[in-house]
Amino acid sequence: MTTGPAVPEVGDVLTVTVGPVAHGGFCVARREEDGLVLFVRHTLPGEIVRATVTETGSRFVRADATEVLEASPARVVPPCPFSGPGRCGGCDWQHASLEEQRRLKAQVVQGQLRRLAGLVLDDVACEPVPGDVDGLRWRTRVEFAVTRDDAGERVPGLRLHRSHEVLPVTDCLIADERIARSGVLGAPVPDGVVGVDVVAPGRGEAVVVPLGMPRAPSRDRRRGHRGGPGQPGRDHRRGRREPAPVPLGPVPEVTERVGDHEFTLSARGFWQVHPGAATTFTDQVLAWLDPQPGERALDLYAGVGLFAVPLAERVGLTGSVRAVEADREAAAAAERHLTSYPWARAVAKPTEAALADLVAAGERADVVVLDPPRTGAGRAVVEAVAALSPRAVVYVACDPAALARDVGTAREHGLELVDLRVLDAFPMTHHMECLALLRPVR
Template identity: 55%
Template structure:
C-alpha cells in the first residue's frame, strides 16, 4: 500500500492524496499560489508566497498540466500569516473564503499583484495597482449582505466544500452581515429545500427566500444609495443583482462619475445596466438636455429599473442582450441540448441604439464584454468609457481590445469589495487617443 503521508511520490506520479513539501511561489488569479515539485505545477490553497508548506494533492494526476492542492501543514510561515478567524476556513472545508489566513493589508497587496500581472500578461500594460478598502470595512468580516446557504439532505443549512457539491453545516458565517445570521436560518430545518437565500437590505428587515425560486417570485427590497453623485433609494428584487458589500455601490458609482466627468447635454450609454444605478447617476450629471440609453437583458431587472428611473425620463431602457442589441455575433454558448452552438444574433443593431455616444459605462458579467462588443462600442466613438470589472483577466483581455482600437487606459482603481476572498473589483477609465 502506498504511504500518502510521506513526500516520496515523484513529480510525474503525483495523484490525489499524495503529500509533498514545496515552497509557495507567486499568487495566481483565483486565490492560489503557484508551487512546483519535480517539474509538476501545483495550484495551492491556504498558503502565502514564500512559505514552505506540506501540501496534499486534491485534484489531478499523471498527464494533467497542473495539480490542485491544499497546504495542510506550514513548515516555514510568512510573517503575514494569521490564525483564520473562521473554524470553517481551511483545507478541505468551506470554499467561500480564500484568504482568512492572511493579514488584511497583505490580502489587498496580493489582489493588486494579480491585477497587475493580468494586465501585463494579457494587455501589455505595466501599471502599479493599489487595492483600496471599501468605506465601512473595518476587519474584513460581517460585510456580505446577500448570502446563499446550501442545504444538505438532512435539511441543515451551510456552505459548500471547495470545488464540491458537499454541504458543510455551519452555525455562523463570519463574512455574512449580522442581520443575516440573526435570522436563525443556520439553526433552521429546511428538509426538501435546495438552498436558502438571505438578504439584509439597507432598508427594512432581512428577507429569507427558499430556493429554487425564480426572481419573479422573490420580494422587492429597498437599497439606500448615498453616493456623492447620486442619493436615492433603489428598489431591487431580492434575488436580483446588487453589490453585496454595503459600501460598494456608492463607491463604484462615484468612481465611474469622477472618471467619466459626464457633462450637461451629453449622450450616455449604460451597458449591462441592471436596475439603473449607473444610468441614474449619469442622468443626474447630463440633465434633461442629455440622454441616457441603458441596455439590460434581465426582464425583471428592466421592469424594476424603469420604475427606478421614472423621475429622470431622459433615461431610456432597451431590453436585450448587449451583443444582440448591437447586432454582433454572440460569444456565449447555448446550454442544454444545443450546447456548444453559438447563439444567433440579429443582423442589425436595435433601432433604439443611438448612432453615437459621448461616454459609455460597461459593467459586464465575469466573462467580460468580449471583442465583438468592444468593437461595437468603439464604433460609437465615445470620448471616454468606464469599465467596471469583477474579473481581472476579463478586464485585461478587453483592455487589449480597446488599446488596439485607439483607447488608452487612463485611471484604474481597484477595490476590496470582497474581503477574505480572492475577488477584487476594478473601475477602469479609457479615453480615446488624440
C-alpha cells in the same frame, strides 16, 4: 530503463516551496525534480508547506496546504472556524492579514494586465471599501445550501471549494450581522427546501427566500454574476452540473439607497454585495465620466439602473441615457427608476445586439459605463463601444482576467487605459472589483 517522477494522485502529500500568487486564490509552486506546477490553496508566497493533492491534470495539479513547515510573516489564524483545507470554499485568504490580502490582489491585477493586455503598471494598490468590519460582516447576500448534520438533521451550510459537497455552518463571518441573526443558521430546514437565500438590504432586517429544485434544469444568469459561497455550479471533482434552485414562493422586493436615489428590486435581483460598493463605484464612475448637460450616455449591463439614474440627472433634459440590460425583470426595474427622467430609457436586450443596432444606425455616445458579468464584455462589445466614439469609458469589472482581455481589445481600437482603481469589495476572498477609465488616443 529510467522513468521520471511519478505523476501525483489525489491524496498524495508533496513538500513544496511556494512561489507567487495566482488568480483564483492559489499560489504557484513547482516540484523541483520535474517542474510540475501546483496551484496550492491556503498558503502564502515564500512558505514551505506540505500540500495534499486535491485534483490532477495533465500539466498541473491542485492542492491544499495541509501543514505549514515555514510560515510567512503575513500568516494569521483564520477568524472563522469553518475556514481551511477541506472546509468552506467561500473564503480564500482568511489565513492572510488584510494588508497581505490586498497586496496579493494588486499583484494579481498587475499580472493579468501584463499578460493579457501588454500593460506594465507599477503603482497598483488594492483599496478597502467602507462598510466591513476588519474584512468581516460585509456580505449582504448569501445563498445557503442544505445538508445533513451528524444527527441527521437537514441544516444550512456552505459548499466546499469546487464541489457540491456542503459543510454545515452555524455562522458565516463575512455575512452581514442581520444574516447571522435571521434565524436560518443552526435551525432545521423543512423537507423540500434545498437552499435558503438570505438578503440584508440597505434598510430593514434580513429577507429569507426558501429555494427548491426546478421541475426542469434552469440557469439563473444574474445570480451567477458575482458568485458566492452558497452558489451552485459544476462539481469539478465529479464532473456534473446541478440545476440552480428556484424560489418556492413569491420573492419579496427590497430597497437599496445610493445618495439621494432609491432602488427597488427583487430580493434575488443583482445588487452589489458589499454595503459600501454601490456608492463607492457610483461616485468614481461619475467623477471619471464627468457627464455634462446635453451629452449622450450609455449604461451597458445596467441592472436596475444604478449608474443610469445619476447619469440621467447629470446630462439633463437636453441629453439622453440608454440603459441596456438583458434581464427583463431588471430592465423593467431600471425603467421604473428612470421614470422621472423622460430623456432616459431602459432597453431589455442583450448588450451585443443593442450595440450592433446603435452602430448600424450611425449613433454616437459621449460617455459609456459597462458592468459586465464575470466573463467580461468580450471582443464584439468592446469593438462596438469603440465604434461609438465615446470621449470616456468606465469599465466596472469583477474579474481581472476578463478586464485585461477587454482592455487589450480596447487598445487595438484606440481606447487606452488611463486610470485604474482596485477595490477590496470582497475581503477574505480572492475576488476584487476593478474600475478602469478608458479614453481615446489623441
